[in-house]
Amino acid sequence: MKKINLRELYPDVYTTDFFVDVTEKVMETIRAAERAEAAYERKMYRYKAQYSLDCENGIENAVLLKPQTPEMLLEEKQLREQLYAAVMALPEKQAKRIYARYYLGMRVSEIAAAEGVAPSRVRDSIRRGLKQLAKYF
Template identity: 85%
Template sequence: MKKINLRELYRDVYTTDFFVDVTEEVMETIRAAERAEAAYERKMYRYKAQYSLDCENGIENAVLLKPQTPEIVLEEKQFQEQVYAAVMRLPEKQAKRIYETRFLAVGKTDISPPISESI
């Protein structure tokens, strides 16, 4: 049995030294993971493989756009139906104004009537 310090492995969790006895198999697994991580960092440094999300090759889409599950699609559809029903309950002029400002983006920055300049 080997003793390892969990503070060295989990710096954010353990603030003080905490020693644990582990088997040789666990110790070898930890060492293999450390070697693999060190090799990965060397490879990134050697080949200058720091990627930016602005590089336009699809990396940002893989990170930002998650595939939609059927539950999410159903929730979005129900939400759109609720919004549509709420807008249809409004008076015609108010519904038209909301439709123009929110859905068509007409006058989105300024929805108030213009101030007359005759002052």
């Protein structure tokens, strides 16, 4: 077992030293990730990619977008679970219509045509369902 300092891996989360025992396999995975990141940094410097904002290979996104912390990922997962539970608490038709509209990206007219009803009924049903969802959040 090897000891690692979590403050070195997650400086924005751990402000003080926090040592944890990890297996050799986990340690090798961490080292491989560090090597890959160092190679990526060298590649960006070598090809002067740190100055480029017009290329389409995603380098500028790596510079501009802040990586998500484990806390952010956990909060996002919990919010998704709460939203799913709230949608499942709705009546079946409203849940299906909201799912089709916002998850599948269907238009109201497409949903109405698939169900054989007027678009206004689908629109009103979705509106009522969203009002009920607002009570959960």
